[in-house]
Structures are given as structure tokens and as C-alpha cells.
Amino acid sequence: MSEIAVRATPELRYRYAAGRYASAFLQGLRDGRILASRCHRCARTLVPPRIACTGCFAGMDEIVTLPPRGTLLAFTLVAFPFLDPFTGIPRPVPYCYGMVKLEGADNTFQYFLSEKDPGRLRVGQTVRAVFREERTGSLADLLHFAPVEG
Amino acid sequence: MRPVGIVGVAQTRHAERRDDVNYAELAFEVVSDLLARTGWSHDRIDTVITASSDFWDGRTISDMAVQDAAGAAGKSASKVSMDGTFALVYAAARIASGAYRTCLVVAHGKASEGNPRLIANAAFDPIFQRPMGIDDHTALGLQARAFLDRKGLTPEALAEAATQSAAAAAMNANAHRRQAAHVLVADPLHEDEIAPDSDGACAVLLADAETVRGEAVWLDGFGFATDVHGLGDRDLGEPGVLPQVAREAYRRAGVQDPDRELDVVEVHDASSAQTLLWREGLGLSESGGPAWNPSGGAMSAQPGFATGLVRVAEVFGRLARGEGKTGLAHGMTGFVGQAHCAWILRKRARA
Amino acid sequence: MRDPVAIVGAGQTAHRSRRLDVSAPELIDEAVQAALLDARLEPDGIDAVVVGNMEHFEGIHLSDLWAVEGTGGAGKPQLKVATGGTTGSSLAQAAYYLVAGGFFRTVMAVGWERLSDSEGETTTGIVTAFDPIYERPTLAGAVSGLAILACQYQAKYGTRAEEAALVVVQARENAARNSHAHLRQPVTVAEVLASPVLSTPIRYLDMCPTSDGACAVVFTSRPGDGRAAWVRGVSSRHNHTYLGDVTEGSVSYLHTLRLAAEDAYRQAGVADPRQELDVVEMYEPCTWAAFEWAEALGLCGPGEAARMWAEGATRRDGEIPVNPSGGVLCTNPIGATGLIRVAEASMQVRGTAGERQVDGARLALATGFGGSFWSEVMVLAAER
Numbered sequence: 025m026s027e028i029a030v031r032a033t034p035e036l037r038y039r040y041a042a043g044r045y046a047s048a049f050l051q052g053l054r055d056g057r058i059l060a061s062r063c064h065r066c067a068r069t070l071v072p073p074r075i076a077c078t079g080c081f082a083g084m085d086e087i088v089t090l091p092p093r094g095t096l097l098a099f100t101l102v103a104f105p106f107l108d109p110f111t112g113i114p115r116p117v118p119y120c121y122g123m124v125k126l127e128g129a130d131n132t133f134q135y136f137l138s139e140k141d142p143g144r145l146r147v148g149q150t151v152r153a154v155f156r157e158e159r160t161g162s163l164a165d166l167l168h169f170a171p172v173e174g
Numbered sequence: 175m176r177p178v179g180i181v182g183v184a185q186t187r188h189a190e191r192r193d194d195v196n197y198a199e200l201a202f203e204v205v206s207d208l209l210a211r212t213g214w215s216h217d218r219i220d221t222v223i224t225a226s227s228d229f230w231d232g233r234t235i236s237d238m239a240v241q242d243a244a245g246a247a248g249k250s251a252s253k254v255s256m257d258g259t260f261a262l263v264y265a266a267a268r269i270a271s272g273a274y275r276t277c278l279v280v281a282h283g284k285a286s287e288g289n290p291r292l293i294a295n296a297a298f299d300p301i302f303q304r305p306m307g308i309d310d311h312t313a314l315g316l317q318a319r320a321f322l323d324r325k326g327l328t329p330e331a332l333a334e335a336a337t338q339s340a341a342a343a344a345m346n347a348n349a350h351r352r353q354a355a356h357v358l359v360a361d362p363l364h365e366d367e368i369a370p371d372s373d374g375a376c377a378v379l380l381a382d383a384e385t386v387r388g389e390a391v392w393l394d395g396f397g398f399a400t401d402v403h404g405l406g407d408r409d410l411g412e413p414g415v416l417p418q419v420a421r422e423a424y425r426r427a428g429v430q431d432p433d434r435e436l437d438v439v440e441v442h443d444a445s446s447a448q449t450l451l452w453r454e455g456l457g458l459s460e461s462g463g464p465a466w467n468p469s470g471g472a473m474s475a476q477p478g479f480a481t482g483l484v485r486v487a488e489v490f491g492r493l494a495r496g497e498g499k500t501g502l503a504h505g506m507t508g509f510v511g512q513a514h515c516a517w518i519l520r521k522r523a524r525a
Numbered sequence: 526m527r528d529p530v531a532i533v534g535a536g537q538t539a540h541r542s543r544r545l546d547v548s549a550p551e552l553i554d555e556a557v558q559a560a561l562l563d564a565r566l567e568p569d570g571i572d573a574v575v576v577g578n579m580e581h582f583e584g585i586h587l588s589d590l591w592a593v594e595g596t597g598g599a600g601k602p603q604l605k606v607a608t609g610g611t612t613g614s615s616l617a618q619a620a621y622y623l624v625a626g627g628f629f630r631t632v633m634a635v636g637w638e639r640l641s642d643s644e645g646e647t648t649t650g651i652v653t654a655f656d657p658i659y660e661r662p663t664l665a666g667a668v669s670g671l672a673i674l675a676c677q678y679q680a681k682y683g684t685r686a687e688e689a690a691l692v693v694v695q696a697r698e699n700a701a702r703n704s705h706a707h708l709r710q711p712v713t714v715a716e717v718l719a720s721p722v723l724s725t726p727i728r729y730l731d732m733c734p735t736s737d738g739a740c741a742v743v744f745t746s747r748p749g750d751g752r753a754a755w756v757r758g759v760s761s762r763h764n765h766t767y768l769g770d771v772t773e774g775s776v777s778y779l780h781t782l783r784l785a786a787e788d789a790y791r792q793a794g795v796a797d798p799r800q801e802l803d804v805v806e807m808y809e810p811c812t813w814a815a816f817e818w819a820e821a822l823g824l825c826g827p828g829e830a831a832r833m834w835a836e837g838a839t840r841r842d843g844e845i846p847v848n849p850s851g852g853v854l855c856t857n858p859i860g861a862t863g864l865i866r867v868a869e870a871s872m873q874v875r876g877t878a879g880e881r882q883v884d885g886a887r888l889a890l891a892t893g894f895g896g897s898f899w900s901e902v903m904v905l906a907a908e909r
Binding site: 027029038040042046050070071072074076078097098099100101102103104106107108109110115121122123131132133134135136142146147148163164 | 545546645646648649650652653657658659660661662663664665666668669672673674676677680721722723724725726727764766767768769770
Binding site: 078 | 191192193194195196198199202206216217229232242243245247248284286287288289292293296300301
């Protein structure tokens with residue numbers, strides 16, 4: 025008995041509502057600023073901003089601007105090809121991203137890094153945010169984080 | 175079953191699109207509302223069960239998007255990938271086991287972010303059924319035709335049921351306001367005889383007998399079951415496993431004469447045919463008996479997996495306000511009623 | 526107040542890269558029949574079923590409803606619990622609570638996945654678990670998420686790649702004794718280090734495979750005379766709105782596993798896990814994670830896990846055997862993987878683990894891991 029496999033390719037499109045906080049954050053990027061939410065009860069500051077404080081469940085009403093600088097806590101160079109669910113085509117590799125503890129934030133922000141050689145990156149390095157010249161209110165307005173020399 | 179009581183409920187105003195919120199904000203909205211209504215702080219919640227659909231949300235592990243916003247940070251939480259009434263079973267079990275004193279159930283659905291018809295098509299068998307282009311609406315049409323034929327009814331019976339649902343929905347502040355036309359969508363069903371695709375959420379807070387004191391609304395019994403999958407493997411014009419589910423719920427709750435003992439019933443009717451068919455499946459006579467879908471049922475709003483939990487919230491609300499002592503809330507998962515769940519709620523002093 | 530609950534049967538399929546010889550319901554049935562046989566039960570001895578499967582991988586919405594003829598759920602109460610990588614362990618927990626709460630006497634947990642149906646797009650599916658705006662652009666599925674974790678661990682303790690590679694070398698040795706396992710051929714440290722880099726520092730052979738497979742486990746409050754594995758502790762914790770939150774204020778990256786384990790140990794009366802546990806079936810999605818998890822579970826101190834492996838303490842005949850089944854590094858059908866940990870742990874305690882039996886095992890731990898750094902823990906004992 026031969027084995028038959030039937031191919032079915034559901035092509036499903038989604039339109040995700042960004043919501044209040046992400047909309048504010050993206051507008052902040054367009055203005056060249058990185059925004060975080062701060063809890064009025066416990067002062068926890070989290071980036072990107074979000075509605076629920078993970079510590080005390082208060083609504084995070086306060087929006088603050090963070091300095092575009094921080095410490096690199098982890099990084100990785102992605103080297104294997106895979107299909108990007110956004111584009112439907114393989115994501116270009118290699119690329120590098122890391123977790124940045126921005127000054128004043130209690131958590132880390134995950135984003136692309138300028139350096140493509142992981143040998144030149146170090147946990148504990150100071151990095152700074154680099155914005156694009158032309159900005160439209162999308163995450164890509166932030167180009168990457170780059171190590172600060174010295 | 176060991177006593178599990180309902181502390182409070184909340185639901186959003188259901189709508190065609192809630193573009194102002196992402197999933198976390200939607201969950202936070204309904205949970206904050208619940209906490210405000212009950213006067214509880216979130217740290218009194220011991221554990222959380224969420225209900226959501228990965229395909230609807232366009233997110234694998236769709237619960238990840240709502241857990242923290244539902245107050246689950248730092249707590250044991252889990253999720254049921256079915257309608258909220260089924261999640262309620264798991265939640266009640268966590269309390270009945272004695273491991274937790276209180277449990278929050280949060281269900282959400284945003285029909286507006288994906289294409290519900292294409293998503294529904296993806297639920298049908300990829301080899302034998304999907305290629306026909308079947309979706310939930312066409313399946314409902316098949317069911318409605320089979321039902322009318324079996325009962326010897328004309329399509330006017332569906333129009334009449336739809337009119338009654340719409341009249342009730344007009345009195346429901348949380349209903350999804352829509353303009354539904356009397357236009358054929360899937361023969362014999364017209365647009366106004368099919369439940370809408372809604373965005374919304376619902377939350378129910380459960381607690382054990384030590385926490386819920388005095389007269390309150392209790393979860394007295396449940397039943398749930400899943401039927402076979404293939405549309406040709408079951409008679410769509412029949413109520414399927416619903417009679418078995420209802421019998422189980424009645425047995426666990428000690429209900430012997432539902433027509434007489436139930437004061438209010440809320441069912442998830444995805445079409446006007448189901449409004450009539452599920453009534454039969456619950457063993458109720460065609461007229462008289464309990465208040466039937468006073469909210470307008472799912473015809474008033476159908477926010478995905480929150481739909482059945484909203485039925486629980488509606489029954490709770492009426493019993494809490496003194497509009498009866500015993501109610502039944504029904505939910506479904508799957509199309510044309512493959513899986514059913516029924517809960518019996520009773521307002522009574524703690525036994 | 527709780528009804529004591531025991532596992533009385535477990536079954537699993539032959540896990541492979543592609544099980545093209547069966548449809549999903551047939552694959553599931555293979556595991557279900559094996560579990561019924563092991564539990565000495567007929568299908569009508571099962572009162573309810575809890576099933577798990579990640580519908581996006583196979584592209585079947587409401588896959589539980591579609592597969593009902595394989596799960597034994599047709600005409601029965603059936604719940605679906607699907608929580609990503611933790612699906613299998615979440616299933617075990619749900620089945621446990623349904624019995625402990627007195628809702629049903631005997632409940633079967635069934636998990637399955639046919640990752641071959643996603644035709645190499647498992648990472649694509651996993652990426653969609655994360656936020657479309659903030660996380661998907663950078664994340665490369667579980668691989669890069671785990672690579673970030675490994676980077677931190679490596680920076681903190683200076684652990685070398687050769688040390689991490691020992692984890693999979695040992696896993697394959699164990700899997701050679703497990704006919705159900707997917708990857709059973711031995712590997713050497715040199716081979717691991719020569720395998721392609723996926724996402725630094727994780728190489729191809731550091732990472733778990735994707736498998737087709739199913740697993741079923743029977744939970745009951747009335748075990749009868751047969752050997753039973755009693756559930757003595759159950760817990761879970763997660764921490765995630767966005768991935769960057771996981772490092773928020775925590776010293777150990779996977780603090781959720783530490784918290785869940787502490788809770789489960791407390792329930793089970795375990796004061797010194799290293800001494801008291803006889804065997805651990807942990808959900809280690811990559812070699813580096815095994816070190817992190819072992820420390821979070823309290824099996825050794827911070828930074829000491831590499832030495833534990835190097836000294837052979839984690840071998841089947843060692844002081845604290847880890848994954849005698851071969852673990853996730855050898856077998857990973859996502860909807861079943863966490864349940865396989867529970868099944869294997871229960872077999873150890875019941876003495877039915879055959880060639881991979883740890884002699885005299887009476888107290889076992891099973892863990893689950895998944896998206897949102899979800900950690901689940903179950904403690905099983907030969908005594909009630």
C-alpha cells in the first residue's frame with residue numbers, strides 16, 4: 025500500500041490591533057524616543073510599555089522616556105534559515121540580536137544589534153540605540169543597538 | 175461535586191471590532207472590571223485558567239498574550255483550548271481538589287483580527303472536507319436544512335426565532351450592535367439568522383465554600399462531551415451529544431424536571447436553527463418553562479471562545495438579582511455542535 | 526480534601542522524523558492502545574479524556590475535535606489543553622486535577638504532534654507564539670530564545686561548548702536503550718562541536734529534534750492492585766508578557782522552574798532533592814538548558830551542573846539519573862513531549878521502564894518547559 029500525503033496550505037492573514045500602549049510606543053519611536061510604562065504603585069518600569077504591571081497588577085498609567093543607552097545582557101547570532109511568518113519567505117541570515125537593559129528599566133528590551141561578529145560582543149557592554157533618519161512609526165524606526173566604544 | 179461558588183462575573187461590551195485594544199488590554203479590561211465589581215484585589219486569586227483559540231488569535235500558544243494581563247503572574251495558570259464553559263470545568267476541578275481556594279477564568283475572542291470563515295475551513299478534515307470550501311456558515315446551513323426537514327418546519331420558523339433573539343438582544347447592554355439583513359447567506363439561513371462574529375471577553379471568579387459565604391450562586395453540576403467529527407458521520411438535524419450532556423448535568427445537580435425546575439436558560443446558538451434545536455436537546459418542551467436566552471443568546475454576540483462563558487455570566491447575573499433560583503448555561507466548541515458543555519447554577523444558602 | 530491520584534498506565538508510539546504510515550488519529554490510537562494495555566483497562570474504563578496538540582503545526586484548527594476517533598473521546602467528555610511546549614505536562618496536570626477534584630474516577634491524558642506535517646516550518650510556527658510587533662522580527666523560534674539563555678549562562682560561569690555537548694552524548698547513550706526514542710545513534714563531543722551553528726552558541730546537535738509521536742497516560746483515584754505511581758506534588762509558574770521580562774529582577778534566568786519546583790517539593794515533602802529524588806525526567810530543549818534546569822531544580826549549586834555531568838552523576842547508574850529515556854534531546858513531538866516526561870517518570874517509579882530502569886527508583890520528578898518560560902513540575906512516588 026503506498027503512502028499518500030495530501031498537501032493543504034491554509035493561508036491565513038491577520039490584522040493585529042496594536043492597542044493603546046504599542047501605538048504610543050511606535051509613535052514615540054517615530055519621534056526618536058524609547059518609551060516605557062511605570063507602575064504608580066510599585067514604580068516598576070517596563071519596556072515596551074504595557075497595561076498590566078507584572079508585579080502588582082496595577083494598570084501602568086505613567087509613560088516615561090528612557091535614555092537611548094543601556095547594558096547588553098545577552099546576544100546571539102542567528103545563522104539558520106527559516107520561513108518568516110510575516111513575509112512568507114526565508115528570513116535573511118545571519119543577523120544578530122540581544123537583550124538590552126536600558127537605563128531606568130527593570131527589564132530588558134530585545135532588539136537587533138549592529139555587530140555581526142559575536143566575537144566582538146560582550147555581556148556587560150554599553151550599547152546605544154541608533155534610529156533611522158526617516159521614521160514612520162514602526163519598530164524598524166529603530167535601526168539597531170550598537171556597542172559604545174571605550 | 176464539592177461546593178464551588180461564583181464570586182462574580184464581568185463581560186465587555188461586545189463589538190464588531192475592538193481596534194483600541196490588543197489581547198492583553200482586552201483581558202485586563204474585563205478582569206479589572208470584575209475585581210472592581212467584587213471589591214477583590216488580584217492577590218486573592220490563587221490560580222487562573224484562560225480560554226482562547228490559537229487560530230483566531232493568529233498566535234500559537236494564544237494564552238501567552240493574556241496571562242499576565244489576566245493577573246496570572248507568579249501563579250500557577252493553565253489554559254483550555256475550547257469555549258469558556260469547558261475551561262470552567264478545569265477551573266472548578268482545581269478548586270474542588272482543594273489545591274486552590276479561588277480561581278479566575280478568562281475567555282476572549284477577537285473575530286476582527288483574522289478571517290473567521292477561512293479559519294473555520296481549517297477545522298474541517300483536510301483530506302475529505304476542506305476541498306469543498308466548507309466553513310462554519312455553510313455547515314450551519316446544512317444543519318438548518320436537516321433540522322427543518324426532520325421537524326417538518328418551514329424557514330419561517332427560523333425567522334421567528336431570529337426575531338425573538340433580536341428583541342432580547344435589543345435589551346442587552348453588552349450586545350454586539352449590528353445591522354443584519356434578511357439576505358440568504360447559506361440556504362436556508364439568512365444573515366440575521368446567523369450569530370455575528372464579535373470581539374469580546376468574559377471573566378468569572380470562582381471560590382470554595384469557605385470563601386463564598388451565605389447565600390450565593392453555586393456551580394451545582396456540569397456535563398460535557400464530544401461527538402464524532404465528520405459531518406456525514408452524524409445527523410446534523412439531531413441535537414447530537416447535547417441530550418447526553420444535559421442528562422449528565424441534571425444528574426450531577428439533582429435536576430429531575432428541567433421544565434419546572436429551571437428558571438433561566440442561556441444557550442450558545444450559532445444560528446436560529448440551533449436556538450430551536452438546542453432547546454430540544456436540553457429536554458425542554460417547545461414553549462413555557464424557563465426564561466429562554468433573555469440576553470439574546472449568541473445571536474446577540476459571539477466573541478469566539480468567550481461566548482459560552484458569557485452565558486454563564488448572564489445566568490449568574492439573573493440569579494444574583496433574584497430572577498430565579500436555578501439556571502442552565504450552555505457552551506459549545508466546534509461547528510454545528512460537535513462538543514457541548516452545560517452547567518447548572520443555583521442560588522442557595524451554603525448547604 | 527484531595528482524592529489521591531495515581532498513574533496506572535502509560536503508552537507511547539515509536540517516535541520518528543516522519544510517521545507517514547499513519548494518519549494522526551491512527552498515531553494517537555497507537556499510544557492510547559498501549560496505555561490501556563499497560564493499565565489493564567478497556568476503553569469504557571476511561572471516564573474522560575484530556576488531549577493536547579498545537580494546532581498551528583499541523584494546520585488543523587480544533588485538531589482535538591478532528592482526532593476524536595483516535596483519542597477515544599467520541600461520546601465522552603474531552604477537554605483540550607494546549608500550552609505550547611508545556612502541553613504534555615499541562616495535560617498531565619489537568620488530568621490530575623479532574624481526578625483529584627472528584628469529577629471523574631479515571632482520566633486519560635493524550636498528547637500528540639506530527640511535526641513532519643509542518644514540513645520544516647516548526648520554527649515559523651513557534652515564532653507566532655510571540656508578539657507580532659515587538660518579538661517576531663528578531664526571534665528565531667525556540668532556538669534563538671534558548672541561545673540567549675545559553676549566552677547568559679556561558680558569560681556567567683565560563684562554561685565551554687565541550688561541557689554542554691556531554692549532555693547530548695549521554696542522552697543518546699540513554700536513548701539507545703529506549704526503542705520509542707527518535708534519535709538513538711551515539712554522538713561524540715567532537716561531532717557536536719563540528720555540527721553547524723544554529724544560533725550562537727547553540728549548534729545543530731545541541732538542539733532537540735522535531736518528531737512525530739504520541740503519548741497517553743492514565744490517571745485514576747482507584748488504582749486497584751496494580752503498581753501505581755502516586756502524584757505527590759504538582760505546580761507550574763510562568764513569567765512573560767514579553768521575552769525581556771524574564772530577566773526582570775531574577776538572578777536565575779529560569780526562576781519559574783525554581784519556584785514551581787519549590788512548590789512541588791513542599792507538597793511532596795521533599796527537603797533535599799539531590800538526595801531524595803531517584804530519577805529526574807526533565808524537559809531539556811537543548812544541552813545548555815539542562816545545566817540551567819538542573820540548578821533551578823536544586824540538584825546542584827549555581828554553576829555546578831557541568832561538573833555534575835562530567836563526573837557521571839547524571840548517568841543512569843549515577844547518583845541522580847537524568848533522562849534515562851534520552852529526554853527531549855532525543856525525542857520531541859511537541860504536544861506529547863511533556864507528557865512523555867511524566868510517562869517515563871511514572872514507569873521508573875512503577876518499575877516498568879525495562880532496559881532504561883533506574884534500580885530501586887521510588888521517587889521521580891517530571892518537568893515541562895515552554896513558551897513564556899513556562900515551567901511545570903510533577904513529583905511521583907511509589908508510596909501513596
